[in-house]
Amino acid sequence: xxxxxxxxxxxxVAGDDIAAGVARATGSELGRLDDIIASAAASWQVAPxxxxxxxxxxxxxxxxxxxxRRRLVRLVMAxxxxxxxxxxxxxxxxxxxxxxxxxxxxxxxRVTGSADERARAAANQLHLPDAKARKRIDADDRAIDxxxxxxxxxxxxxxxxxxxxxxxxxxxxxxxxxIVQTAAERSYQPTSYSVKAAQELAAAHCLEAALAARGIxxxxxxxxxxxxxxAWAAVSRRSEAAKVVDTTASRLPAIKKVELAWVDDLFETxxxxxx
Amino acid sequence: MxxxxxxxxxxxxxMVGKRLKVxxxxxxxxxxxxxxxxxxxxRISDKRFHIVVTDVVMxxxxxxxxxxxxRACWPDSKVVIMTAYAMMAMAREAMAKGAxxxxxxxxxxxxxxxxxxxxxxxxxxxxxxGGQ
Numbered sequence: 526x527x528x529x530x531x532x533x534x535x536x537x538v539a540g541d542d543i544a545a546g547v548a549r550a551t552g553s554e555l556g557r558l559d560d561i562i563a564s565a566a567a568s569w570q571v572a573p574x575x576x577x578x579x580x581x582x583x584x585x586x587x588x589x590x591x592x593x594r595r596r597l598v599r600l601v602m603a604x605x606x607x608x609x610x611x612x613x614x615x616x617x618x619x620x621x622x623x624x625x626x627x628x629x630x631x632x633x634x635r636v637t638g639s640a641d642e643r644a645r646a647a648a649n650q651l652h653l654p655d656a657k658a659r660k661r662i663d664a665d666d667r668a669i670d671x672x673x674x675x676x677x678x679x680x681x682x683x684x685x686x687x688x689x690x691x692x693x694x695x696x697x698x699x700x701x702x703x704i705v706q707t708a709a710e711r712s713y714q715p716t717s718y719s720v721k722a723a724q725e726l727a728a729a730h731c732l733e734a735a736l737a738a739r740g741i742x743x744x745x746x747x748x749x750x751x752x753x754x755x756a757w758a759a760v761s762r763r764s765e766a767a768k769v770v771d772t773t774a775s776r777l778p779a780i781k782k783v784e785l786a787w788v789d790d791l792f793e794t795x796x797x798x799x800x
Numbered sequence: 801m802x803x804x805x806x807x808x809x810x811x812x813x814x815m816v817g818k819r820l821k822v823x824x825x826x827x828x829x830x831x832x833x834x835x836x837x838x839x840x841x842x843r844i845s846d847k848r849f850h851i852v853v854t855d856v857v858m859x860x861x862x863x864x865x866x867x868x869x870x871r872a873c874w875p876d877s878k879v880v881i882m883t884a885y886a887m888m889a890m891a892r893e894a895m896a897k898g899a900x901x902x903x904x905x906x907x908x909x910x911x912x913x914x915x916x917x918x919x920x921x922x923x924x925x926x927x928x929x930g931g932q
Contacts (some may be wrong), residue, residue, distance in 0.1 A: 544811070627888050629888045629889075629891040629892045629895070629902075663867075685818065711895045711896055711898065712892040712893075712895050712896040713892070713895075714895055714897060716891050716899075716901050716902035716903070717901050717902065717903045717907075717911060717914075717915055718886050718891055718902045718903055718904040719888075719891055719902075720906075721904065722886070749906065755821070
């Protein structure tokens with residue numbers, strides 16, 4: 526069975542129901558956003574509301590710094606890829622297409638609705654007049670575009686997904702059935718390559734998250750047992766970061782060896798080289 | 801007499817064929833190796849191989865064409881695609897065309913043994929316990 530990562534546009538209440546229906550129909554573990562955030566927060570000792578804000582609160586002048594947001598979302602990505610590597614799972618999160626990239630047995634689904642439909646839902650849920658509900662939908666979409674650009678350097682669009690499902694005039698059961706049928710197609714079945722790739726990605730995300738939880742930016746890749754980690758850390762924090770990498774890697778069976786490189790991007794280093 | 805499982809290994813790199821022949825023969829498979837994909841395609845038309853293990857990038861004939869030929873001639877046979885250029889899109893294409901599995905090179909002997917054993921099991925052969 527493939528894993529399903531699903532995103533839904535704001536005010537489409539069907540998103541959680543659809544994810545639950547797919548999980549039931551396929552016998553997969555269900556991960557709602559709240560569960561994913563709670564697990565990530567517990568694993569990395571971070572306040573859940575920070576993770577929630579990093580994923581959903583739009584960037585603002587006095588809000589969360591972009592670097593902090595990216596670091597926090599690393600923890601959510603680590604939790605998603607851990608679940609995918611662990612077996613059949615259905616996860617309902619924002620930016621589903623980007624959370625566990627490059628794994629062929631992950632079906633990425635986007636649940637969308639028309640602006641009218643979403644505005645009606647927003648008006649009902651928030652008791653707003655139609656014009657205000659429509660403004661709220663537009664603001665939500667702009668926020669998602671901005672957050673996506675900060676986190677993944679691109680907007681979250683239909684083109685990033687394997688399957689785009691319109692909820693208009695369709696029952697949740699019909700939508701669940703379409704997703705389950707697509708997930709059962711041979712293209713989305715696990716292969717030796719994709720299972721190994723999922724385990725390696727989960728290991729890489731786990732290393733990045735371990736460092737991110739301590740405020741250290743890093744990018745990691747794992748291939749055939751070798752973990753290559755590039756970390757941005759001040760000289761005073763490098764021994765701490767190296768210990769974190771060693772301790773984390775020792776718990777991950779996909780990692781046999783680690784190569785750790787430091788990236789020095791201090792402005793004064795570049796300035797000195799130009800003199 | 802116990803029926804042996806026939807396996808074709810196709811890779812334009814001779815060393816891969818040699819190594820896989822040793823590994824798979826030890827499991828009890830009857831292995832034929834090919835380096836020239838055109839000769840392999842002719843052989844597939846003549847003889848049913850239960851399992852075909854093929855590289856994907858081999859000059860003018862690629863592994864997906866081999867997969868097509870096997871599916872056309874022997875729909876029950878299992879095809880395992882191996883490649884050094886593993887990508888999500890390629891894995892999906894191979895699976896959509898009916899490959900049994902997709903393996904990225906380099907792999908450990910145990911990985912290919914497990915894949916072939918799984919394919920054999922689907923055909924009714926028990927390679928891990930040495931019987932049908």
